[in-house]
Amino acid sequence: MAEVGYSKKVLEHFTNPRNVGTIENPDGYGKVGNPVCGDLMEIFIKVKDDKIEDIKFRTFGCGSAIATSSMVTELAKGKALDEAIKITRSDVADELDGLPPKKMHCSNLAADALHEAIKDYRRKRGEKADDDPQKSGD
């Protein structure tokens, strides 16, 4: 039967999102989206030895916005920053067994929020925060 609506994995992450919340005094913070468009995501990271030791998110948005936020935190947690910054929007969608086509652009911003958080961390340390080569990974 044709797949309609969200995959089971999207619904599972919507229902039991991982790494929900905030981090006090985060090493990096990223925020993307806009409530006017219906999606707003924040990612907080704690970094140790150039690895993402802890990561949390807060999201206002639809089911896929929440599920992609949850998934990106799961993918990034424990990864080296150089690896984490390579996580693309399509990686997130693929790990969720796909998103409905109309959701690919508007509600798949979680990877961007992660990249913003990493760049914020690097900026704070005086490192050069390279422009993210994978921004249009969709």
Next chain:
Amino acid sequence: MVLMGGGSDYIYLDHASMMPVDPRVIEFARELLRSPGNPASLHSAGLAGKQAVEDAREKVADLINAKDPRSVIFTGSVTEANNLAIRGVSTRNMNRGKKVAASAIEHISVLNSMKELQKSGFEFSMIPVDSAGLVDVEALKGVVSKDTVVTSIMHGNNEIGTVEPIKDLAKAVHDLGIYIHVDAAASAGRIPIDVQADDIDLLTLSSNDLNGPQGAGALYVKPGIRLQPIILGGGQEKGLRSGTENLFALAGMGEASRIAKEEMSAESDRLKRIRDGLIEEIMSIEGAHLTGHPTERLPHHASFRFGGIEGESIQLNMNNLGIAVSTGSACSSITLEPSHVLLAIGLKHEEAHGSMVMTLGRSNDIGQVPRIADAVKETVTRLRGFSPLGAE
């Protein structure tokens, strides 16, 4: 496949999207699926089919107090009836002018029909509504003029529940010599509508909204008003809607109209009590706002918006809790635009995203109110728990 219900304790609160067909209606009309006859044929089966369609026409006419059943034209849907009303009356009556007008909260099939007319030189104006969704009569008078052919105003709104004072509006429109089209898809069978007393020229009806089968609608056309058909063919429905009749759906719509008329008063009172119980409980939640009119609203309709959270997430979370609701959020729509109705009542985009609509039907009862209210509270608390936005 997950069937609707998922369990016997599933609560369905999305009757505005689709209604179950009344088992009495199915029983009444099922024979027409088993042994149909084309109403255009003179053999016995055909005559039985013709009789079924004409009986249905009488029952539909009776629901809206149309004097002559022949004023009821059956169509395949509400969308089609609205298209026939707007495009049909405008293109046939261009001698009256080349302007059309509609309230800003009309069904998309009315608005898009009027936009289509712009391509053939019509001027289309939108009549604003106030924050409760009521049509502003003074604004209406400012928008329409003597060369407006038709003005369309919805009786009861499917998204915010607001009921317009249709008799007063019809008078205001008629004083200017303009036809009025009323979309009564959501209101018919729930609150009284009388095409004679209310003086209505064109009126759209929905079969499914009456607990009838999908695939049928109707347009009442006041005797003397001429329309251009939009579907051409063998000349069924007085030439206004060609195509072989959907016997099951039409007979079902007729029987559903009869039942709706008979049970309207008691059923509406029952639904109102559930509606008011839901509104009272849900409005106690922080950052909950009622959308639509607080009192002038459809008896089965309770609609809200919540600050800081998004409607599709509300719908998914409520579904996880075994309750089906609807939303006017952009994320849940095909176009990814928030509902034009919510924008028309003055909500900002970010406010319109947080909408939730509950529409009641025969399967609901007052005993469900506490469970529904608890589920809404749980949903709002959970989603706000990880939203970066405040409750307002």
